[in-house]
Amino acid sequence: MRKIIKIAVLLGLIGALGGGGYWLLHQDARQPQIAQPQKKQPQRTEVKQLKIVALGDSLTQGVGDTTPEHGYPGRIAKAVNHQTKIPTTALNLGKEGDRSDQILQRLKTSVEQQTAVKNANVIVLTVGGNDLLKVLQGAIVGHSEAQVSKTVAKTVPEYEHSLGQLLSAIRTYNPHAALFLFGNYNPLYVYFPKFNAINTSVANYNEVNATMIKKYDGYYVPTFNQLTYGQYQDGQARQNLIVQANEVGTNFLAALSSARLQTDEKNNFLSPIDHFHPNAKGYDVMTKALLQKMLLHDSWKYTK
Secondary structure, three states: OHHHHHHHHHHHHHHHHHHHHHHHHHHHHHOOOOOOOOOOOOOOOEOOOEEEEEEEOHHHHOOOOOOOOOOHHHHHHHHHHHHHOOOEEEEEEEOOOOOHHHHHHHHHHOHHHHHHHHOOOEEEEEOOHHHHHHHHHHHOOOOOHHHHHHHHHHHHHHHHHHHHHHHHHHHHHOOOOEEEEEOOOOOOOOOOOOOHHHHHHHHHHHHHHHHHHHHOOOEEEOOHHHHHHOOOOOHHHHHHHHHHOOOOOOOHHHHHHHHHOOOOOOOOOEOOOOOOOEOHHHHHHHHHHHHHHHHHOOHHHEOO
């Protein structure tokens, strides 16, 4: 009998504890929840004035542009100001013919350039075209496409090293500015669409630009398709060019000299003056590509 009583008491205690647990759970659910403090988002302040510094070669200098804008720097300043309403200036430090090592040398020996780079919110760079051109001038004479491509490929590590030194110097003077690097294009494609070695060579050097700029916390701005193919953007249009093109063989320089004697330019985005640099429409293309990339990565709009 006593055993039965003990069991009954034990069951009663378990039931009481269970009911108490149920009551406690529901009581806890009824209690008002204490709001967790929200982390305040840091408030960002827009810069009062935006300073763009453009370094590089003839594509920065604006060779081929017959308008007062003189290339993309003046255009991008106006475009950014229009988009953001932030007063914007652009300093053009481009020089025709400069290779990566020469751009670096000018920067290292010019206090004015160093000061400009240090004070910049945005730094834009065109480089690599003249490095590649120097190689092609020696490789293209009397050689097959395969030989030209092989010769250029061997120079990629050297260009990578040279570009790395330039980007490192820029970051030494200014670790925080937004940094944008243009890719290059093939200005001769519309005349020699069968000569694929130039496209391949430009693509190799552009790959260096795209890879290296990431290592220095910057952004790559491609323009290859629009400026290389001009108005021949679809496959059929380019196929028609290939069908109409003459064989170049190993007499590339002679064919090039003949092409440059023409008064008209076959690529609507390049200058008829030298059949090499962008015209006003070409620089509009560069500006649009740069603006899109800048608006996508817009840390430059805010104070550090």
